[in-house]
Amino acid sequence: MVRKNYSEEQEKMARFAKAMGHPARIAILQFLASQECCFFGDIHEELPIAKATVSQHLKELKEAGLIQGEIEAPKVRYCINKENWKLAQKMFADFLGQPICKKESCCE
Amino acid sequence: MVRKNYSEEQEKMARFAKAMGHPARIAILQFLASQECCFFGDIHEELPIAKATVSQHLKELKEAGLIQGEIEAPKVRYCINKENWKLAQKMFADFLGQPICKKESCCE
DNA sequence: TTTGTTGTTCGCAAAATTACGAATAAAATT
DNA sequence: AATTTTATTCGTAATTTTGCGAACAACAAA
Numbered sequence: 579m580v581r582k583n584y585s586e587e588q589e590k591m592a593r594f595a596k597a598m599g600h601p602a603r604i605a606i607l608q609f610l611a612s613q614e615c616c617f618f619g620d621i622h623e624e625l626p627i628a629k630a631t632v633s634q635h636l637k638e639l640k641e642a643g644l645i646q647g648e649i650e651a652p653k654v655r656y657c658i659n660k661e662n663w664k665l666a667q668k669m670f671a672d673f674l675g676q677p678i679c680k681k682e683s684c685c686e
Numbered sequence: 687m688v689r690k691n692y693s694e695e696q697e698k699m700a701r702f703a704k705a706m707g708h709p710a711r712i713a714i715l716q717f718l719a720s721q722e723c724c725f726f727g728d729i730h731e732e733l734p735i736a737k738a739t740v741s742q743h744l745k746e747l748k749e750a751g752l753i754q755g756e757i758e759a760p761k762v763r764y765c766i767n768k769e770n771w772k773l774a775q776k777m778f779a780d781f782l783g784q785p786i787c788k789k790e791s792c793c794e
Numbered sequence: 795t796t797t798g799t800t801g802t803t804c805g806c807a808a809a810a811t812t813a814c815g816a817a818t819a820a821a822a823t824t
Numbered sequence: 825a826a827t828t829t830t831a832t833t834c835g836t837a838a839t840t841t842t843g844c845g846a847a848c849a850a851c852a853a854a
Contacts, residue, residue: 583734584709588716592709599704600842601692607781608696614787618801626691631843633802638841651851652800658786667782673715674775678766679722708812726831739813741832746811759821760830 591673594666597642602627603635610645610658617653699781702774705750710735711743718753718766725761 584592598604602625609624610616622632636656639645643662647654692700706712710733717732718724730740744764747753751770755762 584713588709588712591712592707595703595712596707599700599707601696601700604696604699604703605692611784611786628844629801654801660786663782663786670778670782674771674778676719678719678768678771736814737831762831
């Protein structure tokens, strides 16, 4: 068994994907992408979960780099992190768009 | 707090993303996408983890619909599930490609 | 300064994930 | 029939995730 580590690329893909791996976080991203202004409360209103849980999901998305938040006391404004969003867009497009084996002998 | 459920679309996105949310599974998908033939042993060789763990990851990818396996005794051939792969491609492209708020007042 | 609003953090519990070696299953080979 | 090859399943442990209410922090408003 070849003890090969995962590449940075693979780790990064997985990081993005994991952050998107919960319906609440997909909903948050979708909402943020569609909103001009995006306070915590607005996001909480959209979701069927407690605010503590919303806060947790936001933290994960922030740590994955997909969103950013800034305090606008006493509120907090959340937004898509556009730079990383674009990066994710490219990475997923490249990953899922790579040519798949077309041989008849394989997997029909 | 509006007790709104997540949409089928959101659940499906999250399901795909979650399946891709581990570097081992990213590596598996990458390997499968690049190979004509893809037996369990070949995949195991590529990864720094025990076969039981590989088997588990393959099971998750299969259950998420991203891959398929068929027995070719005593081996098992694994392949990308092309139909769902395409679906994922479209869903991620649509999701990450959706227009993001461009207002100056928002998130600069 | 007291009160109210807004979110985060804490503490906890339940469930899911990740990982491994051992045991097992299934079929080909000897 | 016994053995070998190949991969899954079992049993277990450690860690992470998900979720909640309560407590807390930070600042605005009265």
